[in-house]
Amino acid sequence: MAQLEASAREADDVDAVTRAVLTASRVLTAVSARSLAEVEERVTLPQFRMLVVMSGRGAIKLVALAESLRVTPSTALRMADRVIAAGLAERQPNPDDRRETLLTLTEEGRRTVESVSARRRAGIQAIVQRLRPARRLALVEALDAFSEAAGEPPAPGAHTCPRSAGRREPDVRGACLQRRRAGWLRRCP
Numbered sequence: 395m396a397q398l399e400a401s402a403r404e405a406d407d408v409d410a411v412t413r414a415v416l417t418a419s420r421v422l423t424a425v426s427a428r429s430l431a432e433v434e435e436r437v438t439l440p441q442f443r444m445l446v447v448m449s450g451r452g453a454i455k456l457v458a459l460a461e462s463l464r465v466t467p468s469t470a471l472r473m474a475d476r477v478i479a480a481g482l483a484e485r486q487p488n489p490d491d492r493r494e495t496l497l498t499l500t501e502e503g504r505r506t507v508e509s510v511s512a513r514r515r516a517g518i519q520a521i522v523q524r525l526r527p528a529r530r531l532a533l534v535e536a537l538d539a540f541s542e543a544a545g546e547p548p549a550p551g552a553h554t555c556p557r558s559a560g561r562r563e564p565d566v567r568g569a570c571l572q573r574r575r576a577g578w579l580r581r582c583p
Contacts, residue, residue: 415540421521429514433506436480442510444473445482445499449507453486453496482506 430442437445440463447462448454454462460470474497477483482503488494499507522530541547 422518425514425517425521429510429517432513433510437477437482437506437510441473441477442507444470444477445503445507446511448483448497448499449504453488453498455488455494455496459497477503 426439430437430439433442444459444463447459451458451462456470456474457467459474460467463470463473465473474483474485478485478497481500483497483499485495486498488496522533525533
């Protein structure tokens, strides 16, 4: 009987967390949509994802871009054609193999990624600023755990604290050792 109750509580916990993550996902999707509002006539959300990948990777082959986006090469080609037509990317020959073509962002494409990302960051920051500091730290820990469970790398600005059995904590003011020395924390969590 106790085992059934424990199993039911665990299922309720999973359902509650799932609902909370879905709600947060809707909020983040709305922030993303608002951040694209100024460029929505030129760039869709999937095309913006393409530009972000290109921004982070530099010159990239179409096949590698398709793999990064988890789409077929033909889908990536159609998306690339649209962002090229919008003046946000360009094709150039691969200097290592003249038979291959690389895709790169134009200066306009780079500015677009930067401006949309800045608006998205500001939208998220406005929400996060409404949280108490303790809630912010709990949110970082929860989101890092969620990302890890999905197989994603840790968020930039987080580090593994050697005194906390490998848990990460946000690197708000430098490494935890530096924070302890400066008296910001009595000890690592």
